[in-house]
Amino acid sequence: MPLIEFTDKGLYCPQGDFYIDPWKPVNKAVITHAHSDHARVGSQSYLCHHFTKPLLQLRLGENPYQSIEWNEPVYMNNVSVSLHPAGHIIGSSQVRVEYNGEVWVFSGDYKTEDDGISGIYEPVACHTFITESTFGLPIYNWKPQQEIFSSIQTWINNNHSQGKTSVLMAYSLGKAQRLLSCIEATGLPIFLHGAVFNVHQALVNAGWKLPAVERVTPETPKEKMKGAVVIAPGSADGTPWIKRFSPYSVGVCSGWMQVRGNLRRRNADAGFVLSDHADWNGLLKSIKETGASRVFVTHGFQAALSRFLTEQGIEGKEVKTEYGDAEEEENNTSPTEEPITVNE
Secondary structure (H helix, E strand, O other), rough: OOOOOOOOOOOOOOOOEEEEOOOOOOOOOOOOOOOOOOOOOOOEEEEEEEEHHHHHHHHHOOEEEEEEEEOOOOOOOOOEEEEEOOOOOOOOOEEEEEOOOEEEOOOOOOOOOOOOOOOOOOOOOOOOEEEOOOOOOOOOOOOOOOHHHHHHHEEEEEEEOOOOOOEEOOOOHHHHHHHHHHHOOOOOEEEEEEEEHHHHHHHHHHOOOOOOOOOOOOOOOHHHHHOOEEEEHHHHHHHHHOOOOOEEEEEEEOOHOOOOOHHHHHHOOEEOOOOOOOHHHHHHHHHHHOOOOOOEEEEEEEEHHHHHHHHHHOEEEEOOOOOOOOHHHOOOOOOOOOOOOOOO
């Protein structure tokens, strides 16, 4: 019997009788992070990292939550379960499961570059590794964060000199918080769409020290926002909500901007290749560092990555899950005039 099974409810550990990031309600759910494709409502209990708890409370409401620190094992029917930094967003974790000397690790979503806020990705040795492959093609090769931030700051300053408001499209949980230090360095006021502000406030209430921001409301004077910076989810683009910032320039922050055609399809003024997922080299390096002899590849370009691993002498297998790119999910939701809720 495998230590983790792939079921119609999610990743299941029979010996420990718990699920990891289930997409249907279960009794015991171990959660890697608070994005909507990995954390869903309806389970009886949730285990997560301390930083993830307030985000789950925001998105899923009040539930029986147990939160632990990274590298702090808990036991379920003699199965050791521990969380380890994934570097994806605040609180994001890999899940290490060990029983009778056998170790499996589920990565959740992860990135290998330290972004200064999400925790530093930690390779975890294991026999079997379950990895995402959102950007599992060689064309996806990220530049250093500081280089991207410098480009964003130049773009913002140019817009400001022309009297334009800079509107950055970024996922409300993860990307938006990562951008704050970049924008703060310009010295310009920062305004947040309601969906982004809700996440921001939940983190501030939990003790996070984040740059000063202001929520965009119908009462916010237009002149106050002129030449400033606004962070909004992609679903706000093209709606009446965004037109209040005119004249404005739109910049999309996403790994998908690596492919130029995506910028044209988004009809944006600028695209910044900023992703919260590992690129091709990051995926390969991470897999190698685990020492795993078997790798299950989920959501993304799993066929290409699993085939490449097999050619390298690692047993690579594709597995179908209901995980996806939460950023794309948010960008494709129905836009609304006023702030979008984050518990969709």
